[in-house]
Amino acid sequence: MNKTGTINKTGFGFLRLPEDKEAGALRWDAIDQMVDAYLAAGGIWFDTCYTYMDGLSEEAIRRCVVNRKGHNQYKLIEKLPGYLCHSYEDCARYFQEEQKRCGTDFFDVFMLHWLNQENYEIAEQYDEFRFLREIKEAGLAERIGFSYHDSADLLDTILQRHPEIDVVLLQINYADWESAGIESRKCYETVIKHGKSVFVMEPVKGGTLAELPPKSEELLRSIHPDWSAVDWALRFVQSLPGVELVLSGMNRMEQIEQNLTPFNALEAKEIDALAAVSMELHSGTSIPCTGCRYCVDYCPENIAIPDYFRLYNELQKWPEEDWKIRPVYKQFTAHNAKPTACIACKSCETHCPQHIKISDYIRKVEETFRCDH
Ligand code: SF4
Numbered sequence: 001m002n003k004t005g006t007i008n009k010t011g012f013g014f015l016r017l018p019e020d021k022e023a024g025a026l027r028w029d030a031i032d033q034m035v036d037a038y039l040a041a042g043g044i045w046f047d048t049c050y051t052y053m054d055g056l057s058e059e060a061i062r063r064c065v066v067n068r069k070g071h072n073q074y075k076l077i078e079k080l081p082g083y084l085c086h087s088y089e090d091c092a093r094y095f096q097e098e099q100k101r102c103g104t105d106f107f108d109v110f111m112l113h114w115l116n117q118e119n120y121e122i123a124e125q126y127d128e129f130r131f132l133r134e135i136k137e138a139g140l141a142e143r144i145g146f147s148y149h150d151s152a153d154l155l156d157t158i159l160q161r162h163p164e165i166d167v168v169l170l171q172i173n174y175a176d177w178e179s180a181g182i183e184s185r186k187c188y189e190t191v192i193k194h195g196k197s198v199f200v201m202e203p204v205k206g207g208t209l210a211e212l213p214p215k216s217e218e219l220l221r222s223i224h225p226d227w228s229a230v231d232w233a234l235r236f237v238q239s240l241p242g243v244e245l246v247l248s249g250m251n252r253m254e255q256i257e258q259n260l261t262p263f264n265a266l267e268a269k270e271i272d273a274l275a276a277v278s279m280e281l282h283s284g285t286s287i288p289c290t291g292c293r294y295c296v297d298y299c300p301e302n303i304a305i306p307d308y309f310r311l312y313n314e315l316q317k318w319p320e321e322d323w324k325i326r327p328v329y330k331q332f333t334a335h336n337a338k339p340t341a342c343i344a345c346k347s348c349e350t351h352c353p354q355h356i357k358i359s360d361y362i363r364k365v366e367e368t369f370r371c372d373h
């Protein structure tokens with residue numbers, strides 16, 4: 001919180017940067033301008049990971065931040081893809097590659113990326129927490145932590161076994177706050193109980209909270225006519241005590257201005273309104289897919305899972321536009337693997353941070369769009 005009592009904890013996630021799709025490259029000038037605008041608005045945190053944008057995210061950190069600014073002007077978060085390691089020595093190999101890609105020896109926060117049950121077992125098997133400790137002791141990172149996608153119970157166990165951890169990066173947003181799959185609230189309370197710092201990812205749930213059903217939209221507008229749905233989502237997470245940083249993937253200049261505008265913490269009646277919106281969102285039949293595409297690489301049949309889920313959700317949201325959506329689906333299936341190609345292997349499901357039962361939903365998509373409907 002700053003001197004005037006207002007809050008702004010927005011970190012710049014280098015996850016969805018502006019791209020020149022035709023040239024197959026990032027728009028470096030546009031990223032430079034966004035970095036300058038973000039720092040000028042009082043932001044200091046940049047976040048990257050080995051796997052983001054196939055390595056281009058780290059290159060963007062080097063070109064647009066590290067090579068252009070002194071490290072006293074910013075803080076940097078990097079993550080180790082521990083799940084790709086096959087030995088303790090692999091940790092050092094990835095770390096050195098990350099240092100090189102980012103053009104720096106030092107990270108303000110160094111994390112294990114994406115701990116869940118499966119990746120936690122890998123982390124223990126290859127002593128990846130020891131690697132984190134050694135990085136910190138060697139002065140190569142100021143704080144250490146992990147990003148997390150699993151139950152609050154497992155999180156509690158990990159933090160009991162690893163009190164050396166300083167920071168946990170959690171998926172928190174008002175729609176997942178009471179979710180039985182994501183357990184945002186329970187995970188948040190667990191991290192606070194252990195006295196660790198909370199960093200937040202997915203505050204707008206991959207952009208899905210930017211557009212709300214009409215009734216919810218109306219309710220929020222009746223309270224604050226000048227707040228957008230994104231403002232509401234960001235203000236919810238930033239108002240939580242103990243949250244130090246909220247990462248936001250920004251790829252347009254206007255998002256910098258919107259996300260960096262300081263505001264006062266939400267009041268009880270505003271939090272109640274968001275609980276009502278969350279109830280409406282969960283009463284619908286939409287698939288809670290954020291479009292992150294983490295599942296896609298693991299599908300042996302190359303099914304464009306999030307694209308099918310997006311079409312399905314559009315049909316649920318706007319059934320009167322059936323005549324427009326079905327031809328798009330038909331066109332899409334003509335050029336891509338069809339949902340019927342799904343062999344229910346569930347390899348995608350272990351990589352979905354939203355814990356979606358993808359194979360069941362893919363079948364539902366197919367049934368919904370089948371020609372005889
Ligand atoms: S369950 Fe279906 S969609 Fe998922 S990876 Fe297997 S084939 Fe692909």
Ligand code: SF4
Pocket residue numbers: 288289290291292293294295296305306309351352353354355356358
């Ligand atoms: S199904 Fe899950 S992993 Fe795949 S895009 Fe959606 S949220 Fe991401």
